[in-house]
Amino acid sequence: MNELETMIVLIVVGFLLLTIGYSRRDRDSGVITILLGILIMFSTLAYKLYLEFGA
Known part of the structure; x- marks a missing residue:
């Protein structure tokens, strides 16, 4: 993979x-998922x- 594909x-x-x-923000797993996304x-x-x- 080149740099552009990696970024995408x-x-x-x-x-x-x-x-x-965000769709599961009321649970702890949703907050952790948001953190991983950030x-x-x-x-x-x-x-x-x-x-x-x-x-």
Whole structure:
């Protein structure tokens, strides 16, 4: 997979987790799912920085 496909997969998975977590927000598992979705969204930023700085 190239960089674009990796970014798209991360964003789609993050949005799915946020959607599922929001629909189950009254349970503890929903809150944890939202947290995972947020972390995956932040990981897209970290991955893009990694690509730009060429580390």
